[in-house]
Amino acid sequence: MTMTEDPTTPGYKWVGTRPIRPDGLDKVTGKARFGADLILPNMVEAAVLRSRHAHARILSIDTAAALEMPGVQAIITGDDFPPTDDMAPGDAHQAVKVMARDKVLFEGHPVAAVAATSRAEAQAAAKAIVVTYEQLPHVLTVDEAMADGAPILHDDLITANVDPAPETASNIASRAFFERGDLDEGFAAADAILERSYTTKPVHQGYIEPHAAVADSGQNGRANLWVSSQGHFDMRTMTAKVLGMSASKIKATPAEIGGGFGGKTTIYLEPLAVLLSRKANRPVRVVMDRDEVFMATGPTSGSSMKIKMGIKNDGTITACDLWMAFEAGAFPGSPVGAASMTALACYDVDNFRIEGFDVVVNKPKVAAYRAPGAPISAFAVESMIDELARAIDMDPIELRLANAAKEGVQAPYGPVFPRIGFIETLEAIRDSDHYRSPVPEGQGRGLASGFWFNIGGNSVATVNVHADGNVSVITGSPDIGGSRSSMALFAAEEFGIDVERVQPHIADTDTIGDTDVTGGSRVTLATGKVVVEACRKIVTDLCRRAAKTWDCEIEDVEWVQGHAQHVSGTESPLSLADLAANAGRTGGPISATHAENVRGAGAGFSTQLVDLAVDEETGQTSIVRYTTAQDAGKAIHPSYVEGQMQGGVVQGIGWALNEEYIHRADGTLDNPSFLDYRIPVASDLPMIDTIVVEVPNPNHPYGVRGVGEVGIVPPMAAIANAIDRATDCRMEHLPMSPVALLEAINERNAD
Amino acid sequence: MNTPHTKSVVSCTINGNATQFLADSGGTLLNALRDDIGLTGVKEGCGTGDCGACSILVEDRVTCACLIFAPEAEGATIVTIEGLAEADHLHPLQETFLEGAALQCGVCTPGFLMAAKALLDKNPDPTETEIRYALAGNLCRCTGYDKIIRAVQDAAERMRENA
Numbered sequence: 001m002t003m004t005e006d007p008t009t010p011g012y013k014w015v016g017t018r019p020i021r022p023d024g025l026d027k028v029t030g031k032a033r034f035g036a037d038l039i040l041p042n043m044v045e046a047a048v049l050r051s052r053h054a055h056a057r058i059l060s061i062d063t064a065a066a067l068e069m070p071g072v073q074a075i076i077t078g079d080d081f082p083p084t085d086d087m088a089p090g091d092a093h094q095a096v097k098v099m100a101r102d103k104v105l106f107e108g109h110p111v112a113a114v115a116a117t118s119r120a121e122a123q124a125a126a127k128a129i130v131v132t133y134e135q136l137p138h139v140l141t142v143d144e145a146m147a148d149g150a151p152i153l154h155d156d157l158i159t160a161n162v163d164p165a166p167e168t169a170s171n172i173a174s175r176a177f178f179e180r181g182d183l184d185e186g187f188a189a190a191d192a193i194l195e196r197s198y199t200t201k202p203v204h205q206g207y208i209e210p211h212a213a214v215a216d217s218g219q220n221g222r223a224n225l226w227v228s229s230q231g232h233f234d235m236r237t238m239t240a241k242v243l244g245m246s247a248s249k250i251k252a253t254p255a256e257i258g259g260g261f262g263g264k265t266t267i268y269l270e271p272l273a274v275l276l277s278r279k280a281n282r283p284v285r286v287v288m289d290r291d292e293v294f295m296a297t298g299p300t301s302g303s304s305m306k307i308k309m310g311i312k313n314d315g316t317i318t319a320c321d322l323w324m325a326f327e328a329g330a331f332p333g334s335p336v337g338a339a340s341m342t343a344l345a346c347y348d349v350d351n352f353r354i355e356g357f358d359v360v361v362n363k364p365k366v367a368a369y370r371a372p373g374a375p376i377s378a379f380a381v382e383s384m385i386d387e388l389a390r391a392i393d394m395d396p397i398e399l400r401l402a403n404a405a406k407e408g409v410q411a412p413y414g415p416v417f418p419r420i421g422f423i424e425t426l427e428a429i430r431d432s433d434h435y436r437s438p439v440p441e442g443q444g445r446g447l448a449s450g451f452w453f454n455i456g457g458n459s460v461a462t463v464n465v466h467a468d469g470n471v472s473v474i475t476g477s478p479d480i481g482g483s484r485s486s487m488a489l490f491a492a493e494e495f496g497i498d499v500e501r502v503q504p505h506i507a508d509t510d511t512i513g514d515t516d517v518t519g520g521s522r523v524t525l526a527t528g529k530v531v532v533e534a535c536r537k538i539v540t541d542l543c544r545r546a547a548k549t550w551d552c553e554i555e556d557v558e559w560v561q562g563h564a565q566h567v568s569g570t571e572s573p574l575s576l577a578d579l580a581a582n583a584g585r586t587g588g589p590i591s592a593t594h595a596e597n598v599r600g601a602g603a604g605f606s607t608q609l610v611d612l613a614v615d616e617e618t619g620q621t622s623i624v625r626y627t628t629a630q631d632a633g634k635a636i637h638p639s640y641v642e643g644q645m646q647g648g649v650v651q652g653i654g655w656a657l658n659e660e661y662i663h664r665a666d667g668t669l670d671n672p673s674f675l676d677y678r679i680p681v682a683s684d685l686p687m688i689d690t691i692v693v694e695v696p697n698p699n700h701p702y703g704v705r706g707v708g709e710v711g712i713v714p715p716m717a718a719i720a721n722a723i724d725r726a727t728d729c730r731m732e733h734l735p736m737s738p739v740a741l742l743e744a745i746n747e748r749n750a751d
Numbered sequence: 752m753n754t755p756h757t758k759s760v761v762s763c764t765i766n767g768n769a770t771q772f773l774a775d776s777g778g779t780l781l782n783a784l785r786d787d788i789g790l791t792g793v794k795e796g797c798g799t800g801d802c803g804a805c806s807i808l809v810e811d812r813v814t815c816a817c818l819i820f821a822p823e824a825e826g827a828t829i830v831t832i833e834g835l836a837e838a839d840h841l842h843p844l845q846e847t848f849l850e851g852a853a854l855q856c857g858v859c860t861p862g863f864l865m866a867a868k869a870l871l872d873k874n875p876d877p878t879e880t881e882i883r884y885a886l887a888g889n890l891c892r893c894t895g896y897d898k899i900i901r902a903v904q905d906a907a908e909r910m911r912e913n914a
């Protein structure tokens with residue numbers, strides 16, 4: 001097998017190359033074990049009974065008949081869980097989310113779960129459980145939820161961050177607020193002012209692997225849990241909290257994960273599996289059906305936004321007033337805070353006010369979705385900026401360059417940016433073949449940009465050198481898109497050995513130290529950093545061992561291309577394999593661990609350009625050409641960087657053109673299947689051209705910023721901007737589906 | 752109270768091996784392959800024929816295992832992802848998927864490989880559009896399809912060269 005050749009960065013032999021991923025063979029041969037692939041001896045299967053109502057009081061649950069059904073081993077309801085009274089509000093909400101107590105708050109809310117010898121038997125028994133409900137009025141949108149006299153989901157929910165605090169409960173969980181300068185002055189200085197309203201619908205992460213968990217509880221109060229998640233430490237800790245257990249009593253082992261995009265950073269099935277296993281006294285596997293995934297796991301927020309922006313004829317943005325309300329689903333916690341922080345982060349704006357509300361509605365609790373919140377506010381801001389560019393007749397790239405955030409600019413959410421690469425992404429698009437080619441006849445071209453923080457956080461790595469001189473790298477970060485490769489590349493670079501001699505491994509919660517979720521675009525940055533640091537500890541140790549062998553000072557030894565060398569050149573160099581073979585005589589096994597709460601994440605920016613055609617007869621949009629430029633800081637394995645960029649763009653295309661939760665008036669979901677919730681397929685798309693920009697993050701040993709998320713921020717606005725240029729229809733609501741676009745075209749024709 | 756389960760013995764050929772299994776009359780071939788026969792490389796993404804993760808070859812035709820009742824496999828010749836590689840070498844598609852980073856999470860990969868094999872067995876020199884349409888029944892949420900399409904193009908070329 002061959003490798004694609006890239007010019008390597010001067011000084012790097014491995015970082016920046018494209019080796020075959022270490023877990024690849026298992027994944028192309030069907031050997032890789034994902035969440036639902038584990039079969040334990042004596043294991044039974046589970047099914048979850050879910051509410052068909054969006055909002056109802058549970059009057060009674062009768063499990064007597066179900067318990068008599070064939071194969072049934074155990075049934076649990078809310079009564080089997082510890083009370084939530086003493087839990088912190090967030091934990092109590094989590095506990096009630098995974099199993100309803102006195103009320104159901106969304107269609108799909110679990111009310112009971114059954115373990116039986118087969119899945120079919122468990123499902124049959126679940127159907128035989130009799131639940132009596134008193135239906136309650138529901139709210140589905142922020143407008144309904146915020147209206148006077150709206151039905152209230154949580155009697156104790158008082159809006160946070162409002163002064164003075166409200167005295168009565170409402171559906172508004174909290175308010176985010178950021179402001180700077182003087183709005184009135186800003187608008188007074190503007191030559192053009194525009195005001196617009198935008199809405200977006202809830203969209204699902206759409207990972208192809210449904211949620212799955214296997215649990216095996218013991219009489220000693222401990223449990224083994226196998227999870228397909230973005231972070232088995234968090235799964236363990238959240239599960240323990242909900243069950244009133246001490247976290248270390250649960251050992252969570254990561255399965256391969258079949259996509260997450262943020263949606264697998266929280267628990268759904270895990271506590272149910274642990275409890276059922278305890279009660280059934282057998283291992284339990286529970287796997288969601290696809291409709292359960294849509295009904296009961298996190299989409300991201302639907303939203304309503306109002307924006308007013310002012311601009312001078314020279315392109316200076318003078319003021320921005322942005323109001324947003326986000327659906328949180330049934331429990332507080334929409335990403336409106338992040339949406340507020342990121343909304344204007346691409347730009348240096350002197351006067352702004354950004355206000356965001358987190359609003360509960362009778363839908364599934366939202367979960368993180370790739371750059372949570374940022375794509376939503378960017379849809380408003382980047383659409384508006386395109387309209388302003390047209391209003392003052394300025395090129396949209398020049399307008400962005402005129403206002404671009406750069407080193408030394410204070411971000412709207414507070415900190416001053418260190419070196420960042422936003423301008424470089426704009427220039428990369430401006431200089432691209434795509435931008436320099438004329439827009440084909442009958443098509444529209446749109447551009448938009450986006451920002452995401454990227455994060456660091458807790459990571460731990462243990463590096464072991466085997467007696468044959470090969471290396472194991474053990475971390476706690478589930479590999480969702482090729483991160484094992486990056487870990488191997490870091491180790492190969494640090495040791496100066498062939499990357500194939502490095503075997504990465506992702507360990508369970510008892511084997512490696514506490515590691516945060518694979519999310520926030522943090523793994524290559526933070527887990528990569530601890531791998532590098534652990535390798536450096538070993539290199540120091542290897543030099544010490546060589547000094548011992550040569551009976552010289554450690555200062556006289558240096559590590560060069562996989563060998564310890566004596567600075568004088570008098571000794572023949574000792575390879576890693578030589579030193580490993582001799583380890584018993586120089587201090588024993590060669591191993592090091594590094595644990596760190598990694599700081600110094602580098603902000604990520606993306607600028608994207610799209611050409612599209614709209615069929616005016618049907619309202620159907622075809623994406624013809626797409627180019628995305630993103631600052632990776634440093635691409636460790638460029639193929640997987642490109643893959644993140646392409647994947648983010650295509651999720652954004654789906655969000656822009658087709659995807660939405662469609663609820664019936666009774667609060668039930670009308671489209672909980674991949675047939676009716678249509679994500680992009682291969683025949684919908686062209687190739688997605690990528691330009692990897694590398695403005696190194698000064699705070700990382702290899703300059704990494706993180707690449708997973710920002711790619712999904714610009715597409716919705718880029719596509720709306722292109723549709724506007726193609727059709728003269730400004731779409732202010734997502735999705736811009738054929739039906740919606742046709743309506744807009746008809747309205748335009750009527751004018 | 753015991754619901755009688757009708758079970759029947761099904762004989763078929765899976766990955767070249769004569770195989771017998773006890774099939775639940777109402778169970779899908781997907782469940783039989785995964786839970787009874789142990790071929791968990793065949794994935795379930797939806798159970799309703801909408802994602803292609805369960806794609807297998809039945810008489811050389813790409814088929815959703817979730818849409819077939821297990822007893823329907825009687826007498827059939829079936830190939831799953833576990834039967835794609837030879838003992839000493841991978842199928843060219845497996846090689847080009849690895850080299851071209853055509854998988855991120857990898858859960859869709861078995862289905863894509865089987866669908867792509869069915870395409871290339873019929874059409875050794877497909878256009879990009881033909882590949883895109885042949886794979887339109889397989890969902891991938893991670894890659895945006897770009898590298899998958901390229902990997903299929905590369906495999907087609909490699910297979911033509913070695914034909």
Ligand code: FES
Nearest residue numbers: 797798800803817
């Ligand atoms: S599982 Fe068969 S098509 Fe999705």
Ligand code: FES
Nearest residue numbers: 855856891892893
């Ligand atoms: S690689 Fe994850 S769904 Fe295709």
